[in-house]
Amino acid sequence: xxxxxxxxxxxxxxxxxxxxxxxxxxxxxxxxxxxxxxxxxxxxxxxxxxxxxxxxxxxxxxxxxxxxxxxxxxxxxxxxxxxxxxxxxxxxxxxxxxxxxxxxxxxxxxxxxxxxxxxxxxxxxxxxxxxxxxxxxxxxxxxxxxxxxxxxxxxxxxxxxxxxxxxxxxxxxxxxxxxxxxxxxxxxxxxxxxxxxxxxxxxxxxxxxxxxxxxxxxxxxxxxxxxxxxxxxxxxxxxxxxxxxxxxxxxxxxxxxxxxxxxxxxxxxxxxxxxxxxxxxxxxxxxxxxxxxxxxxxxxxxxxxxxxxxxxxxxxxxxxxxxxxxxxxxxxxxxxxxxxxxxxxxxxxxxxxxxxxxxxxxxxxxxxxxxxxxxxxxxxxxxxxxxxxxxxxxxxxxxxxxxxxxxxxxxxxxxxxxxxxxxxxxxxxxxxxxxxxxxxxxxxxxxxxxxxxxxxxxxxxxxxxxxxxxxxxxxxxxxxxxxxxxxxxxxxxxxxxxxxxxxxxxxxxxxxxxxxxxxxxxxxxxxxxxxxxxxxxxxxxxxxxxxxxxxxxxxxxxxxxxxxxxxxxxxxxxxxxxxxxxxxxxxxxxxxxxxxxxxxxxxxxxxxxxxxxxxxxxxxxxxxxxxxxxxxxxxxxxxxxxxxxxxxxxxxxxxxx
Numbered sequence: 070x071x072x073x074x075x076x077x078x079x080x081x082x083x084x085x086x087x088x089x090x091x092x093x094x095x096x097x098x099x100x101x102x103x104x105x106x107x108x109x110x111x112x113x114x115x116x117x118x119x120x121x122x123x124x125x126x127x128x129x130x131x132x133x134x135x136x137x138x139x140x141x142x143x144x145x146x147x148x149x150x151x152x153x154x155x156x157x158x159x160x161x162x163x164x165x166x167x168x169x170x171x172x173x174x175x176x177x178x179x180x181x182x183x184x185x186x187x188x189x190x191x192x193x194x195x196x197x198x199x200x201x202x203x204x205x206x207x208x209x210x211x212x213x214x215x216x217x218x219x220x221x222x223x224x225x226x227x228x229x230x231x232x233x234x235x236x237x238x239x240x241x242x243x244x245x246x247x248x249x250x251x252x253x254x255x256x257x258x259x260x261x262x263x264x265x266x267x268x269x270x271x272x273x274x275x276x277x278x279x280x281x282x283x284x285x286x287x288x289x290x291x292x293x294x295x296x297x298x299x300x301x302x303x304x305x306x307x308x309x310x311x312x313x314x315x316x317x318x319x320x321x322x323x324x325x326x327x328x329x330x331x332x333x334x335x336x337x338x339x340x341x342x343x344x345x346x347x348x349x350x351x352x353x354x355x356x357x358x359x360x361x362x363x364x365x366x367x368x369x370x371x372x373x374x375x376x377x378x379x380x381x382x383x384x385x386x387x388x389x390x391x392x393x394x395x396x397x398x399x400x401x402x403x404x405x406x407x408x409x410x411x412x413x414x415x416x417x418x419x420x421x422x423x424x425x426x427x428x429x430x431x432x433x434x435x436x437x438x439x440x441x442x443x444x445x446x447x448x449x450x451x452x453x454x455x456x457x458x459x460x461x462x463x464x465x466x467x468x469x470x471x472x473x474x475x476x477x478x479x480x481x482x483x484x485x486x487x488x489x490x491x492x493x494x495x496x497x498x499x500x501x502x503x504x505x506x507x508x509x510x511x512x513x514x515x516x517x518x519x520x521x522x523x524x525x526x527x528x529x530x531x532x533x534x535x536x537x538x539x540x541x542x543x544x545x546x547x548x549x550x551x552x553x554x555x556x557x558x559x560x561x562x563x564x565x566x567x568x569x570x571x572x573x574x575x576x577x578x579x580x581x582x583x584x585x586x587x588x589x590x591x592x593x594x595x596x597x598x599x600x601x602x603x604x605x606x607x608x609x610x611x612x613x614x615x616x617x618x619x620x621x622x623x624x625x626x627x628x629x630x631x632x633x634x635x636x637x638x639x640x641x642x643x644x645x646x647x648x649x650x651x652x653x654x655x656x657x658x659x660x661x662x663x664x665x666x667x668x669x670x671x672x673x674x675x676x677x678x679x680x681x682x683x684x685x686x687x688x689x690x691x692x693x694x695x696x697x698x699x700x701x702x703x704x705x706x707x708x709x710x711x712x713x714x715x716x717x718x719x720x721x722x723x724x725x726x
Contacts, residue, residue, distance in 0.1 A: 076171065120208065134190050134450075139456070139483050144460075146467075148464065153468030169523070198334045233245065243265060248261040258289065259289075260287040261281065261287075289303060333438045341442060345439050433500060460479070486515060493506070493509070564621045566697045570704060580683050598646070604646060622693075
């Protein structure tokens with residue numbers, strides 16, 4: 070039974086406040102990004118505050134489902150990042166509460182938010198889209214305020230093109246005016262020239278009053294032309310002062326919205342699924358009709374039957390009808406007429422096929438858009454859950470709160486999701502990909518990512534450990550560091566120099582024997598490298614024994630010994646025999662030729678480096694033996710003599726040497 074605990078209330082408070090804040094931020098960003106698409110068409114329209122308020126209101130309702138996933142991602146990242154940064158998440162886990170258990174209250178809340186998102190898309194979104202599109206079209210069709218630019222023709226006034234050479238912004242006078250009026254068509258166009266003038270809007274904003282000074286009026290009077298007459302009436306007028314009234318609708322009128330309701334974005338899920346059946350049935354009927362028309366056109370016989378077409382083809386195949394012979398016997402005029410008819414028929418057929426192709430493409434596009442919108446209602450709601458299971462585990466792993474790292478990660482994740490979602494939608498819309506593949510691309514890619522991050526965070530696995538990835542990179546390239554052994558301030562137990570010397574002399578003997586048995590300068594057999602298991606146990610044993618000696622001698626106070634210890638190389642115990650420890654990984658690497666060649670050459674390099682390392686170890690062992698003998702002159706210098714010492718015999722019997 071689900072019980073609300075204080076921990077659930079605490080985490081909900083941490084998440085809730087952040088979600089509210091980030092939601093409004095994301096909503097604002099999405100609205101500004103959406104607004105830039107129409108700012109050029111809406112600017113300078115003289116719209117009232119009431120109209121602009123409706124525009125932003127409907128826009129906000131439409132974009133709310135898109136703001137939910139981004140707000141959940143950012144708020145969950147910050148919330149669990151703050152808990153990890155303040156060690157509160159560590160305290161929760163130390164109490165025996167796993168990450169998933171601490172997230173259970175937020176999972177319920179995110180599921181509720183997903184349901185709200187689906188409700189918005191199902192009920193509020195379609196109504197908001199209809200109102201928004203109706204308002205947007207009305208705003209776009211509204212006549213702009215008359216702001217005539219200098220030096221170019223202005224066609225913002227219906228039926229007229231106005232050219233102004235210069236404007237006086239202080240007095241409002243226009244100079245060098247040229248007006249083309251085309252109320253009766255281009256053949257009845259009137260041309261008006263004036264030295265200067267002034268333009269004013271009437272009080273009801275239905276007309277423009279244009280006062281012109283010192284000009285001429287040229288006009289063809291085609292409407293008064295007598296039928297069949299070659300002369301066209303023409304009028305020319307010279308004036309010193311003339312007033313012209315131009316039609317200008319400066320008011321705001323709401324456009325019709327009947328056609329918007331057929332758009333898939335203006336429908337809920339139930340209506341989309343219902344209309345899809347009707348759309349597909351209509352598309353099939355159109356396709357069958359086009360097919361029947363194609364059959365009829367094939368032999369230019371109206372309503373030709375299948376048996377008749379087969380009979381005609383059979384006669385042609387038997388040679389009873391020879392079209393080439395018929396064409397050859399025609400006169401030159403008849404041949405020209407036949408070719409003209411054939412070319413015209415081909416052009417008509419091409420035009421008809423192009424029209425039918427465009428019409429079929431439009432019908433198919435309508436079908437795909439309905440499917441895309443239906444799938445989008447589900448995927449956009451599921452993205453709330455997906456983004457939560459990405460954001461919360463990432464916040465627990467990174468353990469960075471605030472608006473720094475979480476914002477960067479959120480933006481990167483959302484950009485990846487947006488690219489996948491937008492690319493899939495465009496490919497599905499253009500019929501390049503199937504609708505299901507295109508619309509589910511982003512969801513199918515991010516769902517495994519969310520599962521992976523949740524699993525890693527719940528098991529406290531290391532995902533973003535830079536040192537780990539750095540070490541893997543160095544291992545792949547065959548790079549390594551150096552020893553850094555310094556003197557210790559507090560030494561509890563001094564080294565056993567005689568025992569360490571015994572180990573060093575024995576290591577020298579094993580290295581000498583190893584050189585005689587293994588030819589490191591010889592190229593290894595690729596089959597054995599990639600397809601046969603095995604490891605170099607001798608090198609591993611030498612390295613383990615050497616590391617024990619180094620660990621014991623690191624407790625010394627002698628600076629010379631410490632200096633010699635830093636000369637010992639860090640030995641790779643298996644890289645000279647095979648690329649990886651896993652047998653299956655070696656097999657795959659060997660089968661992929663370019664990768665296998667790289668790792669084979671890398672292994673050869675390791676063999677050369679191992680040979681150099683063994684030589685360095687032997688030389689350093691000699692220096693170390695000389696220094697130990699200098700510190701303890703009575704110490705034997707051979708391996709046989711050291712084995713006879715009582716305490717060495719005791720250590721050997723106790724398996725400590």
